[in-house]
Amino acid sequence: MAGSTRRGVMVLGVLAVGGRALAQDSRNPESRYPERSVTLVVPAAPGGGGDFTARLLGEALTRSLGQPFVVENRVGGSGNVASAAVARAAPDGYTLLLAYSGTHVANPALFPNLAWDPVRSFAPVALVLRAPHVIVVRKDLPARTLGELAEYARRSPGRLNYASSGAGTIQHIGGEQFARLVGAPMVHVPYRGAGPAMNDLVAGNIDLMITTPPAVAGLVRDGSVRALAMAGPVRHPLLPDVPTTAEAGFPGFELEAWFAVYAPAGTPQPAVERLSATIGRVVATPEFRRRCEESGTYAAYMDPAELAAFTVSELARWSGLIQRLGIQAE
Template sequence: MKRITLSLLVAASALIAVSSPAAGQGKYPERPITFVVPSAPGGTTDFTARLVTEQLAASLGQPVVVENKAGAAGNIGNQTVARAKPDGYTLLVAYSGYQVGNPHLYKKAGWDPIKDFVPVAMMTRAPQVVVTRMGLPFNTLQDLITYAKANPGKLNYASSGNGSIQHIAGEMLQQQTGVSLTHVPYKGAGPVVTDLLGGNVDLFITTPASVVSHIKAGKMKALAVTSDSRLPSLPDVQTVAEAGMPQFKLDSWFALYAPAGTPADVVQTLNQAVNKALMLPEVKKRSEESGTTTEVMTPAQLGSFTKKELDFWGQVIKKANITLD
């Protein structure tokens, strides 16, 4: 009788182990991870996503695939991740202009930066650089302002979409100088760069990563960078303070988020792997050469930072009087 009872207990235990949701689950990750980029290839968000994929694949033992989902000023990509299964396999490489700007610009963005996402890791930060197409009759920011005042409405400026930081930057430039510029929105920085090189748009205020190689090649002109000091990648380009506009400062950041509900241990694994990659000398060098800097944060630090930025950019957007929908 004891043997029968023992056999039944062993069989029951085996059945429970097979039917348990946790049974058969190995250590994360067990399959490829997808980085969703809510913009077109070629911009700084895309650059940031690809900056660490090789290192993460080696560290985690699984491929990290970048998937560009541009459209609706980042809302399509953000919605995709917000609605994804919270298992750590679909992640968002967020651009600050979308992540903390869109919630103030759209009444129905389709996602919430706090409720729908779990902060994973900060990745890069970058100032903006004011660039123009070749052939325009000015080489400095002050000359641009003088020309624009003498030719109101003649110059246009591009952005990666309505409500993007490039859009806000253009509006801020007009407010602070009194010039009149025409806004031309695109779906991401990549297409803007193509048209800027082709001479189809005049001005672009963007993060350096997407334009620094073209500036160095003499295919577009850099007038100023919106930082306190000159960039190592663009040492000959003035800061906005040197150009006589110290108040015109803008900073972008790019960070990794997971869908709300993603297990804490998965978030921690990702955070440690990303931070490890960001601290590698070759990654830091590549980031610096692009005009960005790597930055390490814990998930908790990124969470606090996100909330502060959400409040700050809400005030900036309200002051700039930009509304969408």
């Protein structure tokens, strides 16, 4: 009888502990996050760098967390449509933004009265990767180094032109920044997309362009264009013989884009932290790093606190740069 009583007490104790756990679990649904599919909104059309990054990350998170991470391409408004949609979404962790630096920290200085704020409207989750840029010139331009390009620009102020994929883009900002750095004006020629701009560079109609290594690696190898410097802290594996701007004598000039995940402001912190930790593990895998390298980018993780501070500093840097250079969007 005593044994039966003890067994009954033990069963009741287990049930009580289980009941408390279930009650706590029901009060904190984010502890089970995610329980259904998650939408990863990207401000880019299918096929671009942002889309590639979103799908690469989404596939890895689907495997790691056991729920589908579905990429939703929201184009329009220079990326502002996607950012506004996520800022308005329910703060439950099931709608996320894969933000591009050109949208997240440059647009606030380019577009007045945005429907979203890069700091107040979002909860930082994780930095995912960085995308370095390279300075390339037409093959017959009489400049084989960055120093020679700067000297050529100074000797003929306003003669050099440079292409971008549109006004207010990172190529536009980088071109004006370089012109200011060398102390010689250059003519900005905006295109509707990087493809037409690159075609004109190859044809010799444009002197200079700042772009990503994958876009020009083949053209550099076959001699169609000439790469002068990587606008980043390290050389790039696709262009190992191309020096960095610092190595070329211009340590003050770096131009890197980045991609990071943000959730709507107010998203429960446990969900944010679990997602961020999972992204950190994904970004550290050799497979993720290899695929990033093949695309011309490199994996780079920051946790929520680090990304929050980074966002504020990048916002100040890009806003100040855009204002000093007088950059305006189309």
